[in-house]
Amino acid sequence: MMQLDAEKQMRRRKRKNTIFHILFLSSTLFGIVALALLLIQILVDGLGWLNWDFLTNNASRKAEKSGIKAAIFGTLWMMSITAPLSFIIGVSTAIYLEEYAKNNWFNRFIQTNIANLAGVPSIVYGLLGLTIFVRVFGFGKSVLAGSLTMTLLILPIIIVASQEAIKAIPGSQRNASFALGANRWQTILRVVLPSALPGILTGSILSFSRAVGETAPLIVVGAVAYITTLPNSVFDKFTVMPIQIYTWANLPQEEFHNVASAGIIVLLLMLLTMNAVAIFLRNKYQKKN
Amino acid sequence: MARMKQSKNAKELNSFMQKKKGIYSWDRMMPIILATIAGISVLTTIGIVVILITESAGFFQAVSITEFLFGTQWTPLFADPKFGVLPLIMGTFMITLVASIVALPIGFGSAIYLSEYAPRKVRNFIKPILEILAGIPTIVYGFFALTFITPIIKMVIPQTDLFNALSAGIVVGIMIIPMISSLSEDAMNAVPSSLRNAAYAMGSTKLEVALKVVVPASFSGIIASFVLGLSRAIGETMIVTLAAGALPNMDFDFLKSIQTMTAYIVTTSQGDTAYGSVEYRTIYAVGITLFVITLIMNILAGYISRKFREEYE
Amino acid sequence: MSIVQIKDLDLYYGDFHALRNVSMNINEKSITAFIGPSGCGKSTLLRTLNRMNDMIDSVKISGAVSINDTNIYNPTVNVELLRKEIGMVFQQPNPFPKSIFENVAYGPKIHGIRNKKQLDEIVETSLRGAALWDEVKDDLKKSAYGLSGGQQQRLCIARALAINPKILLMDEPTSALDPISTLKIEELIQELKGDYTIIIVTHNMQQAARVSDQTAFFLNGEVIEFSDTSKLFSNPNEKKTEDYITGRFG
Ligand SMILES: Nc1ncnc2c1ncn2[C@@H]1O[C@H](COP(=O)(O)OP(=O)(O)O)[C@@H](O)[C@H]1O
Numbered sequence: 001m002m003q004l005d006a007e008k009q010m011r012r013r014k015r016k017n018t019i020f021h022i023l024f025l026s027s028t029l030f031g032i033v034a035l036a037l038l039l040i041q042i043l044v045d046g047l048g049w050l051n052w053d054f055l056t057n058n059a060s061r062k063a064e065k066s067g068i069k070a071a072i073f074g075t076l077w078m079m080s081i082t083a084p085l086s087f088i089i090g091v092s093t094a095i096y097l098e099e100y101a102k103n104n105w106f107n108r109f110i111q112t113n114i115a116n117l118a119g120v121p122s123i124v125y126g127l128l129g130l131t132i133f134v135r136v137f138g139f140g141k142s143v144l145a146g147s148l149t150m151t152l153l154i155l156p157i158i159i160v161a162s163q164e165a166i167k168a169i170p171g172s173q174r175n176a177s178f179a180l181g182a183n184r185w186q187t188i189l190r191v192v193l194p195s196a197l198p199g200i201l202t203g204s205i206l207s208f209s210r211a212v213g214e215t216a217p218l219i220v221v222g223a224v225a226y227i228t229t230l231p232n233s234v235f236d237k238f239t240v241m242p243i244q245i246y247t248w249a250n251l252p253q254e255e256f257h258n259v260a261s262a263g264i265i266v267l268l269l270m271l272l273t274m275n276a277v278a279i280f281l282r283n284k285y286q287k288k289n
Numbered sequence: 290m291a292r293m294k295q296s297k298n299a300k301e302l303n304s305f306m307q308k309k310k311g312i313y314s315w316d317r318m319m320p321i322i323l324a325t326i327a328g329i330s331v332l333t334t335i336g337i338v339v340i341l342i343t344e345s346a347g348f349f350q351a352v353s354i355t356e357f358l359f360g361t362q363w364t365p366l367f368a369d370p371k372f373g374v375l376p377l378i379m380g381t382f383m384i385t386l387v388a389s390i391v392a393l394p395i396g397f398g399s400a401i402y403l404s405e406y407a408p409r410k411v412r413n414f415i416k417p418i419l420e421i422l423a424g425i426p427t428i429v430y431g432f433f434a435l436t437f438i439t440p441i442i443k444m445v446i447p448q449t450d451l452f453n454a455l456s457a458g459i460v461v462g463i464m465i466i467p468m469i470s471s472l473s474e475d476a477m478n479a480v481p482s483s484l485r486n487a488a489y490a491m492g493s494t495k496l497e498v499a500l501k502v503v504v505p506a507s508f509s510g511i512i513a514s515f516v517l518g519l520s521r522a523i524g525e526t527m528i529v530t531l532a533a534g535a536l537p538n539m540d541f542d543f544l545k546s547i548q549t550m551t552a553y554i555v556t557t558s559q560g561d562t563a564y565g566s567v568e569y570r571t572i573y574a575v576g577i578t579l580f581v582i583t584l585i586m587n588i589l590a591g592y593i594s595r596k597f598r599e600e601y602e
Numbered sequence: 603m604s605i606v607q608i609k610d611l612d613l614y615y616g617d618f619h620a621l622r623n624v625s626m627n628i629n630e631k632s633i634t635a636f637i638g639p640s641g642c643g644k645s646t647l648l649r650t651l652n653r654m655n656d657m658i659d660s661v662k663i664s665g666a667v668s669i670n671d672t673n674i675y676n677p678t679v680n681v682e683l684l685r686k687e688i689g690m691v692f693q694q695p696n697p698f699p700k701s702i703f704e705n706v707a708y709g710p711k712i713h714g715i716r717n718k719k720q721l722d723e724i725v726e727t728s729l730r731g732a733a734l735w736d737e738v739k740d741d742l743k744k745s746a747y748g749l750s751g752g753q754q755q756r757l758c759i760a761r762a763l764a765i766n767p768k769i770l771l772m773d774e775p776t777s778a779l780d781p782i783s784t785l786k787i788e789e790l791i792q793e794l795k796g797d798y799t800i801i802i803v804t805h806n807m808q809q810a811a812r813v814s815d816q817t818a819f820f821l822n823g824e825v826i827e828f829s830d831t832s833k834l835f836s837n838p839n840e841k842k843t844e845d846y847i848t849g850r851f852g
């Protein structure tokens with residue numbers, strides 16, 4: 001009797017486990033299905049519009065003539081400032097925090113501050129850029145203002161990623177260098193950074209892709225939607241791919257939604273390439289260890 | 290002769306005592322240079338706080354804080370403008386509510402699956418897909434909401450507006466799933482396997498190990514991931530700008546157009562409001578409200594995970 | 603009389619042959635010690651007895667392990683119910699981050715006991731059984747992490763007793779403890795012998811000699827010698843056993 005009860009109860013517990021297993025699995029599949037639907041829809045709508053003209057035309061009021069050239073160049077212009085600048089500032093900050101900073105209140109404050117900056121909504125960075133770079137510094141609605149805003153936006157991400165990479169270098173390597181008579185800076189330059197570089201690059205590329213995909217703060221700092229000339233200098237007005245897509249998506253005509261899909265394909269391809277490079281670096285690095 | 294040789298040797302041996310570092314050596318300069326650069330992140334914070342306060346100060350000279358915080362109408366561009374921020378907060382709240390109904394259970398469930406159930410191969414396959422999902426720009430999600438989710442909702446409930454809170458909220462939810470899932474999973478992975486072994490050795494099923502041992506032991510980390518996810522939903526901009534419309538209201542109707550704080554800032558900064566006017570300054574007043582709300586949530590999340598951090602002995 | 607029968611057991615971790623053709627019978631309500639140098643397969647064999655090895659993907663097993671004449675690797679065997687019959691105590695004390703009470707009540711609860719009075723009773727009996735009751739009876743609601751290492755290990759024993767097992771597996775239960783706590787646990791093991799079949803892994807030969815009735819000596823996944831403890835330590839049959847117990851290697 002007791003034995004029977006126990007078995008019955010056990011069957012119930014097993015069944016419950018199976019049901020929840022299925023539920024948990026479905027939750028995980030939900031994200032995958034959503035991703036698949038999103039990609040399929042965009043490919044179906046956009047592939048037909050994707051051709052050489054689309055890549056080499058500027059914006060137009062006619063869907064057939066619309067192209068993404070100005071937006072691609074705008075994104076490239078912006079990243080040519082944002083990427084090196086955020087990399088230098090981010091890695092320097094990370095080196096300072098990991099290799100030099102003592103555990104005092106000021107350095108803890110910087111660390112907390114960085115963590116909080118990472119959680120500030122991107123639109124608030126837009127307000128910061130609009131006020132400081134566009135107005136106070138007088139850069140206007142230019143490539144420069146947009147690039148600097150994006151630099152500040154992705155800075156916390158690069159800093160944290162670089163810190164992780166630097167932390168992963170075992171202290172024994174540093175000690176070996178010190179024991180040979182190297183000073184701290186030599187040790188950082190010749191031992192720590194070379195080992196941490198793949199990790200730092202991976203993290204940096206991933207945050208660059210965040211900058212490439214951002215829309216809202218650039219709208220606020222005044223990157224314009226309808227543009228038919230490419231920027232010639234950092235003080236020129238510009239647009240970027242996500243804003244161009246936003247503009248097309250906002251138009252009521254159905255054809256422009258297809259144009260937007262084509263634009264999204266180009267954007268996703270660019271991000272995919274960046275991610276592939278990052279993953280390639282990461283794998284190459286992991287194999288070495 | 291012998292003595293001289295000896296003293297010379299002693300000199301060589303002690304050479305380390307004589308060589309002084311140059312004052313301008315890299316080793317001395319670098320920490321100062323790096324610390325200065327590290328200050329940029331502090332300046333950023335100061336910049337954000339100062340511009341939000343100074344620019345919205347102008348706004349609050351024209352509009353009382355009480356009217357702003359408790360007014361139920363937001364019509365800054367009307368001839369008789371009203372500056373009650375509650376409709377925008379309501380819009381943000383509705384989006385966050387829908388998003389959390391979607392994202393909390395699904396993110397939590399998938400975290401349990403990945404940390405407790407999934408065989409290693411499956412996990413190695415699924416994790417990168419979730420990372421891709423997390424890396425998709427929000428403008429793409431917004432487009433997805435507008436052109437895929439909204440038509441489906443309209444098919445089921447025909448009277449739904451083209452722009453509505455439900456569609457945008459669902460997609461914001463989808464967007465934050467990877468974040469909640471991976472942060473919760475990190476918390477669960479931090480539970481030592483010795484606790485799982487103890488529970489299995491007593492005859493627990495996987496579900497019992499997950500829900501009675503792992504989840505209670507990582508509870509604070511899970512809650513922190515929820516709070517961070519919601520904070521992200523509150524700050525999300527492009528999905529709501531594209532799919533939820535631009536009609537601030539207090540109706541609490543998920544099938545109608547609404548406006549969130551973030552969408553208001555984007556939409557208004559696109560328009561031609563005159564620099565320095567009260568209308569122009571509304572974006573800072575709304576911005577500081579948004580900033581304070583998300584800051585509180587982020588600090589709360591940090592506090593929860595630090596204060597209630599489980600120490601496993 | 604024997605409660606556990608192991609026959610021709612081989613175990614592989616992937617390609618690594620961790621247990622080689624192990625056969626032995628373990629007597630009911632006795633204490634059996636597994637000794638041998640580190641890495642020789644003692645813990646692995648212990649984990650085959652409650653099928654904890656199931657959770658390691660690379661494990662492949664052949665041969666038979668029977669408990670009360672039922673092969674526990676038979677596909678119809680319910681692993682959870684099997685483990686309910688077999689308590690396990692680990693090398694490191696591993697209490698849950700819960701109260702003392704909840705730690706002990708965990709097992710009975712998952713196995714379906716809801717009644718508060720019944721749970722109270724089980725918790726008290728188990729804690730008494732683990733010689734911990736007097737030390738913690740006023741602190742049942744307090745976190746288990748407030749206890750000392752030795753107390754935590756006795757709590758883990760109480761937790762294992764609470765599911766009312768027939769067999770108690772202990773994997774180096776005192777290796778993380780100080781000498782005084784070790785002594786207490788050894789005394790406890792002696793007391794538990796009347797009610798449970800105890801199998802204890804130890805790399806401490808004195809401990810094996812002090813507490814056990816029978817001892818198995820392992821080397822490289824093989825059982826070299828399995829006999830009465832007094833015989834094995836005073837007059838071993840095998841040269842390798844003698845080398846080991848006289849400290850010539852390991
Ligand atoms: N999960 C595992 N995967 C692969 N090999 C393992 C695993 N666990 C143990 N081993 C190997 O099996 C052998 C026996 O291990 P174990 O039973 O833990 O030894 P003991 O408890 O006697 O010290 C060791 O060589 C060990 O490296």
Ligand SMILES: [Mg+2]
Nearest residue numbers: 644645646773
């Ligand atoms: Mg062992």
